[in-house]
Amino acid sequence: MVAESALPAKVTILGVTIDNIVEAEAIDQIAQFIATGQPHHVVTVNPEFVMEAQRNRAFRRVLAAADLATPDGFGLVLVARWRDTPLRGRVTGVALTQQIAARAATQGWSIFLLGARPGVAERAAAVLERAHPGLRIAGCYAGSPQPQEEAGIVARVVQARPDVLLVAYGHPAQDLWIARNQPRLRVPVAIGVGGVFDYLAGEVALAPAWMRCVGLEWLYRLIKQPWRWRRIMVAVPLFLWAALREPHRST
Numbered sequence: 001m002v003a004e005s006a007l008p009a010k011v012t013i014l015g016v017t018i019d020n021i022v023e024a025e026a027i028d029q030i031a032q033f034i035a036t037g038q039p040h041h042v043v044t045v046n047p048e049f050v051m052e053a054q055r056n057r058a059f060r061r062v063l064a065a066a067d068l069a070t071p072d073g074f075g076l077v078l079v080a081r082w083r084d085t086p087l088r089g090r091v092t093g094v095a096l097t098q099q100i101a102a103r104a105a106t107q108g109w110s111i112f113l114l115g116a117r118p119g120v121a122e123r124a125a126a127v128l129e130r131a132h133p134g135l136r137i138a139g140c141y142a143g144s145p146q147p148q149e150e151a152g153i154v155a156r157v158v159q160a161r162p163d164v165l166l167v168a169y170g171h172p173a174q175d176l177w178i179a180r181n182q183p184r185l186r187v188p189v190a191i192g193v194g195g196v197f198d199y200l201a202g203e204v205a206l207a208p209a210w211m212r213c214v215g216l217e218w219l220y221r222l223i224k225q226p227w228r229w230r231r232i233m234v235a236v237p238l239f240l241w242a243a244l245r246e247p248h249r250s251t
Contacts, residue, residue: 011071011080011087013243016050016063018071022089026070027099033067034109034163034188041066041178042191044093046073047239052172054242059172062179070096079243093193097200098131100164100191105132112138112160112187114153115145115168116197123201138162145173154184165190168197 010017021029033040043049043066053060063069070091071077080087104111111128113121121140129135138160143153157165165187167174174192182190197203 008085011076011083011085013076013079014050014054014246015060016045016053016069018045018069018076018087020087021068021070021091023091023095023099026068026091026096027103029068030100030164030189031103031107034107037188039182039186040068040189041175041182042068042070042096042189043175044070044072044091044096044192044194045076047075047243048073049171050076051239051242056172058176062172062175065179066175075239075243079240082244093191093196094199096191097128097166097193097196100166101128101132101135104136104164105134108136109163110136110138110161111164111166112157112162113140113166113168113197114143114157115166115174115193116142116195116201117203118142120197120201120203121168124197127200127202145169145177150177150181154181157185157187163188166193166196167191168193168195170194 009020011020012018019026030042033042041062043063045063049059049063053063071080071087072090072092074090077087077090100109101111103109111125113125115121116124119142121142125137125140129137139156139162141153141156143149165178165185167178167190169177169192171192171194174194178190178192
């Protein structure tokens with residue numbers, strides 16, 4: 001077993017670099033980003049991100065340029081462990097959103113929820129407000145990542161002046177959208193959160209805790225949403241096959 005002090009600060013899998021960080025450290029880093037007032041981009045990397053980056057150069061560049069890349073996805077944990085450079089934990093989009101909301105309620109940060117289907121962001125915001133009294137929601141808007149909508153959405157977010165912008169357009173659209181627009185938005189922290197609003201709003205159920213602990217979320221999604229089988233094939237067997245064949249690299 002590798003001593004924690006000897007673990008790399010970052011782990012690279014198939015050319016995508018991930019910060020070897022746990023939830024508490026991620027929240028502390030986000031707090032530091034907000035304190036600077038300067039724009040930052042946080043990505044929550046999972047196996048689908050890694051595989052998309054193999055064929056999408058623009059997305060690969062965005063992941064490389066991110067200010068913080070958290071380890072989201074059990075497959076990353078498995079591969080890193082097999083290479084004897086284990087990740088210290090997972091920082092999923094759902095957990096990160098909840099932790100940000102909790103800290104925001106005490107620190108006075110405001111949050112803007114962008115994306116998902118109409119009405120979903122509002123329901124997700126209501127759930128967060130009930131769970132974290134005092135939380136300030138700067139705004140909610142569905143919109144879309146289409147270029148023709150960017151000017152209007154940017155104006156809406158700039159007017160709201162949130163400390164944290166959560167974008168739920170799914171990958172790679174959400175992170176490409178953030179990268180394109182952060183120079184105008186200048187939000188201290190912008191994060192692509194995928195389906196988090198759907199989970200919070202009760203549109204999609206989370207896998208049972210025991211399945212999440214042993215990395216079987218993909219199986220739960222396959223049972224509940226069988227039409228996702230292509231995505232699950234990419235995120236599980238194809239990712240593991242590619243990653244385990246890659247020569248070991250860490251930084």
